Amino acid sequence: MALTKAAIANGLYNELGLNKREAKEMVESFFEEIRLGLEKGEQVKLSGFGNFDLHDKQERPGRNPKTGKEIPISARRVVTFRPGQKLRTRIESYARTNKRK
Amino acid sequence: MIKSELIDEIALKQTQLSIKDIELSVKTILTQMVETLEKSERIEIRGFGSFSLHYRPARKGRNPKTGEPVVLPEKYVPHFKPGKELRERVNIGGGYTRTK
Numbered sequence: 621m622a623l624t625k626a627a628i629a630n631g632l633y634n635e636l637g638l639n640k641r642e643a644k645e646m647v648e649s650f651f652e653e654i655r656l657g658l659e660k661g662e663q664v665k666l667s668g669f670g671n672f673d674l675h676d677k678q679e680r681p682g683r684n685p686k687t688g689k690e691i692p693i694s695a696r697r698v699v700t701f702r703p704g705q706k707l708r709t710r711i712e713s714y715a716r717t718n719k720r721k
Numbered sequence: 722m723i724k725s726e727l728i729d730e731i732a733l734k735q736t737q738l739s740i741k742d743i744e745l746s747v748k749t750i751l752t753q754m755v756e757t758l759e760k761s762e763r764i765e766i767r768g769f770g771s772f773s774l775h776y777r778p779a780r781k782g783r784n785p786k787t788g789e790p791v792v793l794p795e796k797y798v799p800h801f802k803p804g805k806e807l808r809e810r811v812n813i814g815g816g817y818t819r820t821k
Contacts, residue, residue: 622763622771623753631753632746642737646746651769653730657722659810664722669751670799674811696812701772701801710759711774712796 625651658699670703758799768806775800 621627625647632643654672657664664672675698682693703711722730728747732740754772757764764772774797782793803811 622765623757624765625767628750628753632749635749636742636745638738638742638746645735646731646738646743647750649731649734650727650747650750651766653727654722655769655807655810656730657727658807659813662722664727666724666727666751669755672801699770699801699803699807699811701799703799707755707758707799710755711799 661697666704668704668706670701670707673700673702674698675700761797766804768804770804770807771802773800773802774798 625644629640629643629647632638632646633640636643638646654664658672658674661674663674666672677696677698679695680693681690683690724747728740728743731743731747732738738746754764758772758774761774777796777798779795780793782791783789784791
């Protein structure tokens with residue numbers, strides 16, 4: 621089962637004793653403040669987890685995969701996530717302790 | 722923006738919780754996220770994005786110092802796919818033109 625906002629809020633309720641409304645608002649603010657930071661053009665760095673970086677891409681030629689028609693892909697700013705060393709190390713070991721599905 | 726600044730921003734916009742509670746909350750949220758990925762489960766936050774693991778097969782590499790060949794074992798790496806709202810908001814914020 622995937623982790624959702626509802627499940628995270630539930631965790632705050634269970635582990636910290638926030639009431640349901642506080643927990644829901646906290647989860648909402650957490651993601652909204654990260655979005656606001658990125659929207660302002662700031663990189664967001666969460667130690668122990670990873671960095672959300674911004675990249676400005678220039679316009680480049682593309683193609684409609686259905687029709688094969690050439691259309692330019694406009695210049696844009698995109699978000700990428702770079703996992704931190706700690707997260708990567710914790711995830712890497714997954715392949716060694718569990719078999720592939 | 723770093724974690725402490727994120728905590729301050731959240732604190733500025735609400736009155737019910739102490740800064741300590743907010744710090745603990747942010748820490749707890751991140752722990753839940755890390756533990757979910759560790760279990761190889763996905764994280765799905767509508768309007769923000771989803772996190773999942775991508776498989777990387779074993780490959781041959783080299784020790785950059787000695788040039789000696791080494792086998793790098795298979796592994797998983799965390800992957801983030803930004804959601805529609807985040808993609809659009811970031812792109813507009815940059816003053817770049819939106820496609821549609």
